[in-house]
Amino acid sequence: MSRASEAEPITTGKSKDEAAPARTPRARDPKITSGRILAAAKTEFARKGLAGARVDTIAARAKINKRMIYHYFKSxxxxxxxxxxxxxxxxxxxxxxxxxxxxxxxxxxxxxxxxxxxxxxxxxxxxxxxxxxxxxxxxxxxxxxxxxxxxxxxxxxxxxxxxxxxxxxxxxxxxxxxxxxxxxxxxxxxxxxxxxxxxxxxxxxxxxxxxxxxxxxxxxxxxxxxxxxxxxx
The missing domain is CATH 1.10.357.10 (Tetracycline Repressor, domain 2)
Structure with a gap:
């Protein structure tokens, strides 16, 4: 058997899929997120006033979780x-x-x-x-x-x-x-x-x-x- 045929490829023991690096979650851009919140809130406050506006509606219009609004704005x-x-x-x-x-x-x-x-x-x-x-x-x-x-x-x-x-x-x-x-x-x-x-x-x-x-x-x-x-x- 030749030396070349004796050589074995070096492997890590992982499959092709396992060897691929994990995808890093995309970081949220605070400026973009706060801008979406403000745009949605502007529409809601303009239509319904402060008392009538609903944070749930603002969150739905901005397509974010309601908790994110309170992360960016206290109230x-x-x-x-x-x-x-x-x-x-x-x-x-x-x-x-x-x-x-x-x-x-x-x-x-x-x-x-x-x-x-x-x-x-x-x-x-x-x-x-x-x-x-x-x-x-x-x-x-x-x-x-x-x-x-x-x-x-x-x-x-x-x-x-x-x-x-x-x-x-x-x-x-x-x-x-x-x-x-x-x-x-x-x-x-x-x-x-x-x-x-x-x-x-x-x-x-x-x-x-x-x-x-x-x-x-x-x-x-x-x-x-x-x-x-x-x-x-």
Missing amino acids: KEDLYLCVLEEAYGDLRRAERLVDFEGREPEDAIVALVEFTWGYYRANPELLRLIVTENIHQARYLKRSKKIREMHSPFVALIGDLLDRGVRKGVFRAGIDPNQLYISIAALGFYYLNNRWTLSVIYGVDLGAEPEMEKRRAAMVDTILSYLRSNPAL
Whole structure:
């Protein structure tokens, strides 16, 4: 017998399947998981408010175990506050994408009005969350430092925009940037939140696109008239 034929292959004594390494369970990505929870919770809180929202429903919509919600968030109330912070944060982040500083003052104001109107239309859940929190008299929002921190730079930006308009002689002096932004928000917020009842009262479908366009134009005209140093312009 030759030396080559005497050689035996070295084996471990395990079958092919046994020798294969065990599959490592995929690690859960905390950012993705918390994001799914927040998205599901936003829908639930917007539809049913804080009192009516159910953690079981949020878990089912997020396709996770209910216990995972309490792993990431201490309570339903903490989850609700995080949803509020995320909703306001999304608005502020979207605002930063608009070039206000690179425009002439009046053009920038028009852009702000139109952005706010468009964002409210595209994000009705934000409006419902704001209504819910006002029912609670901002009890939960008062606990958030993030909200105030993210809002202050935007108010400063509006203040700078107003100052530029005054220096150019197109805006009158003495306008409070907070009051201006509240007015812009209110003109869209009230219309969108009350368009069903107002449609019945006035006999016009205020949710129809032609009426929505009329509202956008009315908002722009109202705000510019309020700001102009010469309202006749």
